[in-house]
Amino acid sequence: AAGQPLRVMIAGAPAAGKGTQCAKIVEKYGLVHISVGDLLRAEVAAGTSAGLKAKSFMDNGDLVPNEVVVEMVQNKLGETDVQHNGWLLDGYPRSGEQAEAIEKEGIRPDVFLLINVPDELLIDRVVGRRSDPVTGEIYHLTFKPPPADVKGRLVQRSDDTEEKARNRLWTYHANVDAVVGYYEQQLVEIDGTRSMDEVFASIQAAIDAAARAVAA
Numbered sequence: 001a002a003g004q005p006l007r008v009m010i011a012g013a014p015a016a017g018k019g020t021q022c023a024k025i026v027e028k029y030g031l032v033h034i035s036v037g038d039l040l041r042a043e044v045a046a047g048t049s050a051g052l053k054a055k056s057f058m059d060n061g062d063l064v065p066n067e068v069v070v071e072m073v074q075n076k077l078g079e080t081d082v083q084h085n086g087w088l089l090d091g092y093p094r095s096g097e098q099a100e101a102i103e104k105e106g107i108r109p110d111v112f113l114l115i116n117v118p119d120e121l122l123i124d125r126v127v128g129r130r131s132d133p134v135t136g137e138i139y140h141l142t143f144k145p146p147p148a149d150v151k152g153r154l155v156q157r158s159d160d161t162e163e164k165a166r167n168r169l170w171t172y173h174a175n176v177d178a179v180v181g182y183y184e185q186q187l188v189e190i191d192g193t194r195s196m197d198e199v200f201a202s203i204q205a206a207i208d209a210a211a212r213a214v215a216a
């Protein structure tokens with residue numbers, strides 16, 4: 001589509017379905033997906049100094065310190081393809097301080113999608129999640145069973161245990177209100193308890209509405 005590149009933020013509790021929906025959004029809208037969790041896992045895997053600092057926080061389900069994440073995200077948002085194609089920011093900001101930092105840079109979304117799923121559904125989503133290291137595809141042993149030919153190579157994230165997920169959930173609840181407070185004008189709440197396709201239909205409606213508002 002012509003016009004200004006779109007800027008989308010997506011938030012929600014651990015395993016609410018952010019990554020699943022981001023894949024669909026990228027396919028349809030061509031935005032650049034910036035997943036802070038994925039960026040951090042790549043730093044950890046590469047053994048960089050940022051990764052070494054981040055690892056223990058991620059293992060515990062705590063937020064990684066701002067000195068590691070704030071600049072990482074701001075650098076990413078400044079990249080040419082991101083500026084050109086628009087962005088889909090997944091997992092950032094995750095605290096009032098991060099929202100403040102990005103606000104100071106004049107970075108605001110056209111739409112802020114908040115996927116709501118009650119905690120009791122999330123633990124099952126966490127423990128059943130598996131991902132394909134080759135394609136990046138996210139599966140679930142019950143809700144999105146992997147095809148037989150990829151099953152053997154699937155991996156489970158080290159923070160996807162029930163105990164760690166409970167702390168990730170706690171961290172989420174401790175911070176979400178402060179974040180949402182910055183984006184009341186752009187906020188669209190999405191019921192994430194439905195099927196993946198139904199959730200995406202609502203997301204599409206929200207993004208299309210934001211795109212029309214930007215174009216107007």
Ligand code: AP5
Nearest residue numbers: 014015016017018019020037058064091125129140143196
């Ligand atoms: P991050 O990687 O962002 O993890 P998260 O927020 O816990 O989110 P997840 O990736 O677990 O879940 P998701 O919402 O993407 O769900 P998915 O689509 O996979 O962050 C990890 C860590 O990095 C943090 O704990 C923190 O330490 C650090 N970090 C990240 N950002 C940071 C920041 N800004 N500041 C500081 N530290 C930061 O779906 C989950 C499962 O459910 C899958 O199996 C999927 O198939 C299934 N599923 C999805 N949708 C549905 C549906 N509609 N119905 C049934 N099943 C579904």
